[in-house]
Amino acid sequence: MPLREGDPESIGGYRIESRIGTGGMGVVYLGRSASGRAVAVKVVHTQYADDPEFRARFRQEVKAARRVSGAFTAPVVDADPEAVLPWMATAYVPGDTLAQRIADQGPLDWPQLKRLGGELAEALREIHRAEVVHRDLKPSNVLLLESAGGSEGADGSGDGGMTRVIDFGISRAAHSDVRTQTGLVMGSPPFMAPEQFSSPRDVGPPVDVFALGALLVYAATGRSPFEAENAYLAAYQTVHNDPELGALPEVLRPLVMSCLAKSPQERPTPVQVLDALAALPDEGPPSEPRDRTHREERDEEVVPAGDATFALSATVAATPAPRPRRGPRFKAALAGVVALVIATGVSAALIGDGDSGGAGHASASTPEGWKPWHVASEKDSAAMMPSSESCTPHAQGVFCASATTALTRLDPLTGKTSWTKPMHRPKSVSGYSITDPVVGAGTVFTYSAEGSQGVDAYDARSGKRLWRLPGPHAEFQYLSGVLVVHKGELTASRTSTYTAYDPRSGRELWHHEVTSDSAGVFYAGPDGTLFADLRLTGRKGEPGSSEIARYDARTGRKLGGTKAPKGDLWLATVHDGKGYFARWENDSGVSSRFFIQDLTSGKVRGIDFPWAVEPEAPPLVRGDAMYLFDYANETVLALDLKRGKPLWTTSRELRIFSEPSVRGDTLYATMPDSSVIAVDIRTGRESWRSAPSFVKDTDDAKGGSVDDRSPSGTAPLALGGVLYGVTDEGTFSVAAKGADEGADEGADKPADEEKG
Structure with a gap:
């Protein structure tokens, strides 16, 4: 995105080259250090710079981001939360957000989906080990590298991971003194856990696992499991309704449903999610998800007697090939x-x-x-x-x-x-x-x-x-x-x-x-x-x-x-x-x-x-x-x-x-x-x-x-x-x-x- 009139030429010694994006709290620029290293510089909007509570939250974001150093997060390079306009610079990750990727190219295929789930789980493992709760894991806060699987990651760490988790703007340490303001719900429906609406002051690591489950549904179907016309309806559906899993591959449904459990105690840990995903095949299941909601599965599906084993089995990959020029059609399932x-x-x-x-x-x-x-x-x-x-x-x-x-x-x-x-x-x-x-x-x-x-x-x-x-x-x-x-x-x-x-x-x-x-x-x-x-x-x-x-x-x-x-x-x-x-x-x-x-x-x-x-x-x-x-x-x-x-x-x-x-x-x-x-x-x-x-x-x-x-x-x-x-x-x-x-x-x- 080109720079606009009034955008700074430099911030903290970093030359500003272009805009990456803008949000409700600030603007993110592409900057360049004196040595030529690319960084993403987040600058707080002027109207929030004089807000003591917001400054405290920004300090918290910088502190939280610095504590997290996993392979699947963007490391903090520099920051000044006390500047006239507080700013923070992280390693620049060339790529689109998950939201942009889905909008442009549609749902991820199975290898990409499995890899995304594993890398998000690994990122959450490192975030939680640092005693940080992200609290706002959503498609726009997940970056997908332009060229995954290479020998070097975007941060120069030598890691070839596909995913980076960014924006710790409302994250907090497990024992942070900065508490959520009474009556203020922090997060992004429809990727928030039920307890973020009912008891926002007491959320813990399970809210991130809930968001991980919602992200997997979004990446596979292009929709949140609690999609609604507005944030209020999304919040209501999250608290009261069953998730709509749409075209999520059958093999992932039990794991995702456990992540989306209403009770935080019933959700797996990121390590358990990693173990479950590691057991899934790399090249399957083939691309034939079931397009139905969890409610349809519960209310309408009648499994005939004697089908107990196959009722638990996932849908086979049966994508019939197009009609051939001569003879019968080929089907290999x-x-x-x-x-x-x-x-x-x-x-x-x-x-x-x-x-x-x-x-x-x-x-x-x-x-x-x-x-x-x-x-x-x-x-x-x-x-x-x-x-x-x-x-x-x-x-x-x-x-x-x-x-x-x-x-x-x-x-x-x-x-x-x-x-x-x-x-x-x-x-x-x-x-x-x-x-x-x-x-x-x-x-x-x-x-x-x-x-x-x-x-x-x-x-x-x-x-x-x-x-x-x-x-x-x-x-x-x-x-x-x-x-x-x-x-x-x-x-x-x-x-x-x-x-x-x-x-x-x-x-x-x-x-x-x-x-x-x-x-x-x-x-x-x-x-x-x-x-x-x-x-x-x-x-x-x-x-x-x-x-x-x-x-x-x-x-x-x-x-x-x-x-x-x-x-x-x-x-x-x-x-x-x-x-x-x-x-x-x-x-x-x-x-x-x-x-x-x-x-x-x-x-x-x-x-x-x-x-x-x-x-x-x-x-x-x-x-x-x-x-x-x-x-x-x-x-x-x-x-x-x-x-x-x-x-x-x-x-x-x-x-x-x-x-x-x-x-x-x-x-x-x-x-x-x-x-x-x-x-x-x-x-x-x-x-x-x-x-x-x-x-x-x-x-x-x-x-x-x-x-x-x-x-x-x-x-x-x-x-x-x-x-x-x-x-x-x-x-x-x-x-x-x-x-x-x-x-x-x-x-x-x-x-x-x-x-x-």
């Missing part, structure tokens, strides 16, 4: 459930994904009460064959849709039906589209029961219908925390309308009219963004386009774009901000080369396959490897993305029969006989396989002809010590090898011996 109990008695569920490394099987044990199960697909009574049915395994249940049932939830522990939403298609509706149910934000989306090809949204656990979008609509996808709907029916026109909705409320967020040659336009991006494939072949009198655009998922605001690589390329998938393009050979659906493009910088590099493959669905990218299911050869091809060379391919004799999923050092795929195979991702060799879940006939049981079946577009889901699979015959669950002994015995039994 990976999760693991581990119980975490912190010292305050708070239980949390942890989720791992394919990038998390670790064991080669899903978990060390299976959930209590689980037994292997299989549920056959509905039968066509005339042909005695499985009817059209689509199922999506998920941590909150297995969800299936068919021509006769709008949506059914199967208990992941037992396979038994928890609830069913029947079809109400009127006779006037002659056709009905079936698609895999889409799960996101604690909600299941499917084509509507009234048969118009609209969209119905149901609560994933209770089955309560939350909202309906009348159709017809071509498709819908849960991407980056929003439901993106391709409005209207598929037509020959290259122009379509896409609308984004809040997944829980059904509120329209934005809509765009898009002209593109691509069958699938929108893709999930990092940090709450979407990528749009806007490539368009120019026709006579019309301009063409090669743009891949980037949008804010919640607002629809365009953030930038880049030119895609040239050629007849299919944007197969987007992962971690990179686009993976397959080059078609003469429009045959066969590809022998992939291009990888950084969708921010535009840089492109190519990878050649050892032979031409037929990728009917997007590849799976995990770490530095890409796994591609070749439908034509029934094999999985693994490629090293760093070196651009093939790693291995599975043998054709294995007959891989589904899209793959990867967890730790193991790749999972479903086989023609409904068994699940585990492949070592380092060698491409089979590690083990489960017994078949469906024994169709003697020939099939021996691996005979399966030509009447189709490869599955649904990858096995690794959840805890259990694997869930989908085939033409139906849906099943088996134990992963290495899970507890009893579960393994159950998994090895032939399917016709299983009971229930």
Whole structure:
């Protein structure tokens, strides 16, 4: 910010270069010492300089800030609380406040969120060790460095932390003589603890832990858990109401709820928060938070009997990939459930994904009460064959849709039906589209029961219908925390309308009219963004386009774009901000080369396959490897993305029969006989396989002809010590090898011996 008329040229020997910001109590300038060191100089407003109480508080701020010297606070360089205009200089931290970052870029992704929580907890640990209570921890008092993770922090300390806590303006020592004025509430609703309103003279360190919980909700959702129209309503909600956690990742909810406890004695210490966060995976949970309030969770959610274990589990990362150019859509949902109990008695569920490394099987044990199960697909009574049915395994249940049932939830522990939403298609509706149910934000989306090809949204656990979008609509996808709907029916026109909705409320967020040659336009991006494939072949009198655009998922605001690589390329998938393009050979659906493009910088590099493959669905990218299911050869091809060379391919004799999923050092795929195979991702060799879940006939049981079946577009889901699979015959669950002994015995039994 430029300097204004009347701003000082220097303060305390520091040359003033510009304004950083201004607040109710003073102005913060960017200053420079004689040696060239950058500092932030806070100068008190003139109207407060003659106020004895305010001067006393400013002295207290300087004293408190000097006592705190942690890596995640800005150290005091110099100060003069007795000057005509009191001032204090701290090390300059180049970066935005958390408030600015969220306003400009939207909610933080999981690694940033976890890191923010850990560094704030560490800062509070140091602040409290110095016997200081901050009392005003809020988004504008948290700075995020412009380049976190480097070898040197902004203060030159050599620390690479992302976060700095600033502004100790109303902080005080635990035994300070400067007391809060009677009737004066100090702090910033809605990030204040209840006791700051009810007993402001007696607040202690737990108020900062309460603010930490509120900041984590804000960083994940863009809203305080006690958001209100004004400070008075925010104060009332803080004291009397339950917090609204919105899209906070499921895995963080128990910890955040403990931080937001009404009673200060029930909140964890910063050290306990650190321990809890350290136990969470670095690369997960994937970006699929549940968008619901704590009140909805308490009043509306009905957990079916027998679901006790999974009721505590976090939502799995099930962000379906966009519709591919040919064949079934790829879905790879990976999760693991581990119980975490912190010292305050708070239980949390942890989720791992394919990038998390670790064991080669899903978990060390299976959930209590689980037994292997299989549920056959509905039968066509005339042909005695499985009817059209689509199922999506998920941590909150297995969800299936068919021509006769709008949506059914199967208990992941037992396979038994928890609830069913029947079809109400009127006779006037002659056709009905079936698609895999889409799960996101604690909600299941499917084509509507009234048969118009609209969209119905149901609560994933209770089955309560939350909202309906009348159709017809071509498709819908849960991407980056929003439901993106391709409005209207598929037509020959290259122009379509896409609308984004809040997944829980059904509120329209934005809509765009898009002209593109691509069958699938929108893709999930990092940090709450979407990528749009806007490539368009120019026709006579019309301009063409090669743009891949980037949008804010919640607002629809365009953030930038880049030119895609040239050629007849299919944007197969987007992962971690990179686009993976397959080059078609003469429009045959066969590809022998992939291009990888950084969708921010535009840089492109190519990878050649050892032979031409037929990728009917997007590849799976995990770490530095890409796994591609070749439908034509029934094999999985693994490629090293760093070196651009093939790693291995599975043998054709294995007959891989589904899209793959990867967890730790193991790749999972479903086989023609409904068994699940585990492949070592380092060698491409089979590690083990489960017994078949469906024994169709003697020939099939021996691996005979399966030509009447189709490869599955649904990858096995690794959840805890259990694997869930989908085939033409139906849906099943088996134990992963290495899970507890009893579960393994159950998994090895032939399917016709299983009971229930």
